[in-house]
Amino acid sequence: MNRTVLIIGLAIAAVVIGVLFVSLGKDPAEIKSPLVGRVAPDFALREVGTGRTIDLAQFRGKPVVINFWATWCGPCWEEHPVLVATARQTQPQVQFVGVVFQDTEDKIQKFLDARGQAYPTLVDDRGKTAIAYGIGGVPETFFLDAKGTIVAKFNGPMTPDIIRANLQKVMQQ
Amino acid sequence: MKMRIVAVIIAAMATLALFAQNAALKVPDAQQFVGAPQGQPLSGDALHRRTGEVASLLRCPVCQGLSVADSPSEMAVNMKEQVNELLARGYTEEQILKYFELSYGQFVLLKPKFEGMNVLVWVLPLAALGLGIGIVFMKLRSLENGPAEAPISDAAAIEGDAPVDPYLARVRDLVSGEKS
Numbered sequence: 001m002n003r004t005v006l007i008i009g010l011a012i013a014a015v016v017i018g019v020l021f022v023s024l025g026k027d028p029a030e031i032k033s034p035l036v037g038r039v040a041p042d043f044a045l046r047e048v049g050t051g052r053t054i055d056l057a058q059f060r061g062k063p064v065v066i067n068f069w070a071t072w073c074g075p076c077w078e079e080h081p082v083l084v085a086t087a088r089q090t091q092p093q094v095q096f097v098g099v100v101f102q103d104t105e106d107k108i109q110k111f112l113d114a115r116g117q118a119y120p121t122l123v124d125d126r127g128k129t130a131i132a133y134g135i136g137g138v139p140e141t142f143f144l145d146a147k148g149t150i151v152a153k154f155n156g157p158m159t160p161d162i163i164r165a166n167l168q169k170v171m172q173q
Numbered sequence: 174m175k176m177r178i179v180a181v182i183i184a185a186m187a188t189l190a191l192f193a194q195n196a197a198l199k200v201p202d203a204q205q206f207v208g209a210p211q212g213q214p215l216s217g218d219a220l221h222r223r224t225g226e227v228a229s230l231l232r233c234p235v236c237q238g239l240s241v242a243d244s245p246s247e248m249a250v251n252m253k254e255q256v257n258e259l260l261a262r263g264y265t266e267e268q269i270l271k272y273f274e275l276s277y278g279q280f281v282l283l284k285p286k287f288e289g290m291n292v293l294v295w296v297l298p299l300a301a302l303g304l305g306i307g308i309v310f311m312k313l314r315s316l317e318n319g320p321a322e323a324p325i326s327d328a329a330a331i332e333g334d335a336p337v338d339p340y341l342a343r344v345r346d347l348v349s350g351e352k353s
């Protein structure tokens with residue numbers, strides 16, 4: 001009886017430890033989005049500042065980086081100069097696009113005026129684009145290949161190395 | 174007078190330009206994810222009631238364990254609006270849940286599906302309950318059989334087949350009133 005209980009207990013402990021080992025070994029910033037491998041949801045949104053409409057489809061033929069962000073998000077402040085610098089280095093071969101998440105146009109404009117910009121930032125009224133992209137917090141960034149397929153997604157602020165690594169994945173497609 | 178006409182024309186052109194610009198705007202549509210609506214468009218009280226029901230099946234992605242129906246966050250309000258719009262267009266509950274699942278993954282469903290690793294969520298509690306009942310049952314049986322086992326070990330000890338635990342021997346002596 002005691003031996004049976006011991007074996008059952010050890011089996012349960014082994015399962016729990018196994019699950020924890022597998023789960024804790026994953027990087028939460030690289031949780032796979034169900035959108036990875038699918039064609040990116042289409043959108044045409046208004047650009048902050050100019051008011052012109054930017055259609056995602058117009059960038060087909062080259063890799064696109066879509067960054068969801070907001071001015072109230074601390075990590076987005078940290079990430080902004082990295083994105084701007086990388087965009088300046090890689091454009092026009094790579095197109096960067098910012099999509100505003102739950103923020104106001106005037107705050108975004110002030111932020112961009114003060115901290116610079118190198119690519120269009122778009123307004124997402126009622127958050128429909130964010131919902132279609134499964135955004136739960138910002139910053140979140142999608143890397144699209146030239147055909148418009150989502151190759152990678154990154155949650156959290158990115159470093160130049162992270163952007164480079166993900167762009168390499170896109171280029172390999 | 175001429176100036177007023179020019180001003181009106183300019184205003185009309187600006188309005189048209191704005192309208193044209195907004196008309197070109199588009200947001201991702203559920204049709205791209207789950208195809209055309211497969212149900213009947215809802216309106217009025219039925220739409221309001223079903224919106225609450227379907228929203229209560231979705232997890233608010235920016236909250237701690239709250240459904241879209243229960244959360245006052247902007248994210249949940251936007252998601253609820255989208256549920257409302259999709260029901261009004263004739264999308265079924267299954268299509269709407271699938272749409273959100275394709276964006277957020279199964280995390281967004283408050284009721285996990287009975288498939289893959291999720292089966293464990295349903296099966297493990299029942300298995301744990303069964304295991305617990307089994308252990309209690311076995312323990313009770315061993316307690317019932319316990320007194321019968323003692324004489325055997327005593328007999329074995331007397332016959333010299335097994336050594337007598339000195340501590341057990343002392344306890345037995347004390348219980349029987351014999352002090353050593």
